[in-house]
Amino acid sequence: MNVSDSRDPVLVEVIRGSLVESRHAGAIAVADASGRLLLALGDVERPIYPRSAIKAMQALPLIESGAADVFALGEGELAVVCASHSGDLVHVEAVRGMLAKAGLDESYLACGAHWPISEDATRELLRARARPRAVHNNCSGKHAGMLATATHLGLDPRGYERPDHPVQVMIAGIISETCGVALDRSRMGIDGCSVPTFALPLAALARGFARLGSGEDLPPERASAARRLLDACFSEPVHVAGEGRFDTIMLRALAPSCLTKGGAEGVHCASLPSRGLGIALKIDDGAKRGTELAMSELIAALLPEASHTLAAQRGGELLNWRGVVVGRVAPSETLRRAVSDLDELAR
Amino acid sequence: MNVSDSRDPVLVEVIRGSLVESRHAGAIAVADASGRLLLALGDVERPIYPRSAIKAMQALPLIESGAADVFALGEGELAVVCASHSGDLVHVEAVRGMLAKAGLDESYLACGAHWPISEDATRELLRARARPRAVHNNCSGKHAGMLATATHLGLDPRGYERPDHPVQVMIAGIISETCGVALDRSRMGIDGCSVPTFALPLAALARGFARLGSGEDLPPERASAARRLLDACFSEPVHVAGEGRFDTIMLRALAPSCLTKGGAEGVHCASLPSRGLGIALKIDDGAKRGTELAMSELIAALLPEASHTLAAQRGGELLNWRGVVVGRVAPSETLRRAVSDLDELAR
Numbered sequence: 001m002n003v004s005d006s007r008d009p010v011l012v013e014v015i016r017g018s019l020v021e022s023r024h025a026g027a028i029a030v031a032d033a034s035g036r037l038l039l040a041l042g043d044v045e046r047p048i049y050p051r052s053a054i055k056a057m058q059a060l061p062l063i064e065s066g067a068a069d070v071f072a073l074g075e076g077e078l079a080v081v082c083a084s085h086s087g088d089l090v091h092v093e094a095v096r097g098m099l100a101k102a103g104l105d106e107s108y109l110a111c112g113a114h115w116p117i118s119e120d121a122t123r124e125l126l127r128a129r130a131r132p133r134a135v136h137n138n139c140s141g142k143h144a145g146m147l148a149t150a151t152h153l154g155l156d157p158r159g160y161e162r163p164d165h166p167v168q169v170m171i172a173g174i175i176s177e178t179c180g181v182a183l184d185r186s187r188m189g190i191d192g193c194s195v196p197t198f199a200l201p202l203a204a205l206a207r208g209f210a211r212l213g214s215g216e217d218l219p220p221e222r223a224s225a226a227r228r229l230l231d232a233c234f235s236e237p238v239h240v241a242g243e244g245r246f247d248t249i250m251l252r253a254l255a256p257s258c259l260t261k262g263g264a265e266g267v268h269c270a271s272l273p274s275r276g277l278g279i280a281l282k283i284d285d286g287a288k289r290g291t292e293l294a295m296s297e298l299i300a301a302l303l304p305e306a307s308h309t310l311a312a313q314r315g316g317e318l319l320n321w322r323g324v325v326v327g328r329v330a331p332s333e334t335l336r337r338a339v340s341d342l343d344e345l346a347r
Numbered sequence: 348m349n350v351s352d353s354r355d356p357v358l359v360e361v362i363r364g365s366l367v368e369s370r371h372a373g374a375i376a377v378a379d380a381s382g383r384l385l386l387a388l389g390d391v392e393r394p395i396y397p398r399s400a401i402k403a404m405q406a407l408p409l410i411e412s413g414a415a416d417v418f419a420l421g422e423g424e425l426a427v428v429c430a431s432h433s434g435d436l437v438h439v440e441a442v443r444g445m446l447a448k449a450g451l452d453e454s455y456l457a458c459g460a461h462w463p464i465s466e467d468a469t470r471e472l473l474r475a476r477a478r479p480r481a482v483h484n485n486c487s488g489k490h491a492g493m494l495a496t497a498t499h500l501g502l503d504p505r506g507y508e509r510p511d512h513p514v515q516v517m518i519a520g521i522i523s524e525t526c527g528v529a530l531d532r533s534r535m536g537i538d539g540c541s542v543p544t545f546a547l548p549l550a551a552l553a554r555g556f557a558r559l560g561s562g563e564d565l566p567p568e569r570a571s572a573a574r575r576l577l578d579a580c581f582s583e584p585v586h587v588a589g590e591g592r593f594d595t596i597m598l599r600a601l602a603p604s605c606l607t608k609g610g611a612e613g614v615h616c617a618s619l620p621s622r623g624l625g626i627a628l629k630i631d632d633g634a635k636r637g638t639e640l641a642m643s644e645l646i647a648a649l650l651p652e653a654s655h656t657l658a659a660q661r662g663g664e665l666l667n668w669r670g671v672v673v674g675r676v677a678p679s680e681t682l683r684r685a686v687s688d689l690d691e692l693a694r
Binding site: 007014016017018019021022023024025047048049110111112113114123126127129137186187188189190191192193194197199265266284285286287290320321322323324326327 | 354361363364365366368369370371372394395396457458459460461470473474476484533534535536537538539540541544546612613631632633634637667668669670671673674
């Protein structure tokens with residue numbers, strides 16, 4: 001069952017009083033488009049499920065097929081296709097608009113429903129005594145993009161989420177080419193939103209994100225499609241996640257130098273176009289508080305000009321219910337040392 | 348900063364498709380009242396913050412001081428003092444009733460406010476356009492018990508949450524005696540609800556829970572106070588957590604053979620009075636999905652007659668948003684082996 005029994009180093013510590021109360025181990029790869037690793041911490045060759053971190057790659061067929069042009073999709077719509085959105089009105093309207101342009105409606109979404117990530121949106125539904133719908137699912141933009149692609153190609157949109165549907169086969173091929181790694185059907189899982197997620201090594205994922213940002217080592221039409229998706233995310237940061245959320249905060253602060261995108265179970269990826277680098281990390285226990293702190297530290301090292309902007313993300317104060325500071329989330333000694341090596345490389 | 352750099356074994360695995368997607372390491376101690384360890388997995392000597400897992404110990408002064416008798420507290424009220432409750436009406440009413448009996452009101456609670464753990468209670472507040480109050484805090488029963496103790500002893504109830512208040516000093520003394528370990532002020536943290544939490548080893552915590560259940564090696568009046576608190580929890584399982592929550596489910600299924608109590612950051616303890624044993628475990632990353640599965644496995648081994656009842660807690664299916672099974676949470680090989688050794692000891 002275990003692909004590997006190796007233990008990754010502790011990357012992030014949760015400190016209360018004078019003690020480390022909890023700790024998060026994980027692995028990190030920083031790579032360029034050729035696959036050269038600037039940093040490999042922990043096991044970066046073990047296949048991991050990228051989950052929602054690669055939505056921008058899953059969105060490439062929407063552009064490459066010509067669907068985005070034919071349906072005249074705007075930047076907000078393209079950004080929400082790359083998003084794990086909060087289910088706020090801005091997201092729901094973008095998804096509904098895109099489905100309408102493709103001649104479809106919400107009933108085609110196969111992602112299932114969950115309460116919006118946005119507390120405000122959840123409260124609005126509760127006040128209206130309504131239930132969440134598939135359109136509130138954080139993945140509904142991605143699904144709308146897959147549906148638009150299928151419709152544009154003259155394919156049956158029903159069943160678009162299944163591994164054998166041509167849209168999913170196209171996506172798997174594109175991920176494989178972009179990351180430079182074969183995808184193994186025996187390492188396919190089903191994501192929370194019902195589409196396939198193929199396990200691949202962090203090293204390959206980091207390379208894929210380097211290529212996505214710089215366009216290096218990609219066919220020209222793919223480089224241009226990737227550029228268009230990243231530009232949409234840089235233009236519409238709220239569409240990619242939502243108010244108060246990490247990826248939106250990072251996009252606002254760092255565009256067009258850096259795009260970050262998180263996924264479930266502790267995965268986080270980033271593309272730094274100006275530096276030609278990609279980052280992929282996974283916290284082994286799946287904790288988001290670990291991924292976001294580690295990602296902030298890495299980006300602060302690779303984009304020294306952004307380190308001031310990132311201070312708030314790196315503070316990591318733990319408050320009690322009365323708002324008093326009782327601890328903090330902090331990089332481990334191992335992560336601090338790795339980051340300071342990166343820092344030197346980046347200068 | 349690190350007390351120890353040792354790495355605990357992986358105890359719980361989260362499996363998606365055919366791969367282990369995430370993993371939770373941790374440590375487990377199972378001990379009797381003398382401190383003899385039946386199981387020691389991982390570092391059981393490293394001090395950890397017990398957080399809410401020891402609320403029954405923090406409640407002992409309420410009984411020992413005579414406050415519970417003078418204020419004529421019922422079993423529901425005693426159970427809610429030992430609780431991390433859901434903030435449902437049944438909990439809120441028990442806390443308000445106890446405060447009224449002590450001549451106090453909600454304004455004395457120093458725990459701070461958070462949205463109720465209960466989704467129903469949260470929805471009720473939202474529909475009423477109300478905000479959560481301190482009484483909804485999962486620790487409000489514990490705080491009401493501390494306030495009642497202070498008032499009964501003629502102490503100023505204001506400041507009852509501070510480490511130097513006589514009630515907190517009494518509680519620290521009782522925890523130290525019950526677990527048979529000195530508490531070090533340099534290893535004191537402040538809990539989410541603003542009272543002190545002293546770090547102590549899992550081995551000592553397991554011994555404390557063995558003593559709490561069996562009364563062995565405790566002064567007679569403490570053994571009787573502990574018995575009364577456990578009986579209250581066995582009688583009123585919903586007061587100790589809430590509908591649908593692990594500790595309530597376990598109490599309903601296993602009383603009077605076993606009391607379990609969880610705390611923040613992956614701590615879970617249990618007392619098995621009929622077997623004279625205590626369990627203390629911590630998942631190092633703090634994930635509840637790890638603690639609850641590991642605890643279920645341990646109890647199923649120590650109470651073989653309960654293993655059928657526990658099957659639902661040990662199933663651990665992972666569903667996607669359409670309700671399809673896409674994976675499972677399962678004990679690691681290390682935990683399975685340890686549990687099967689315990690199983691033999693228990694026969």
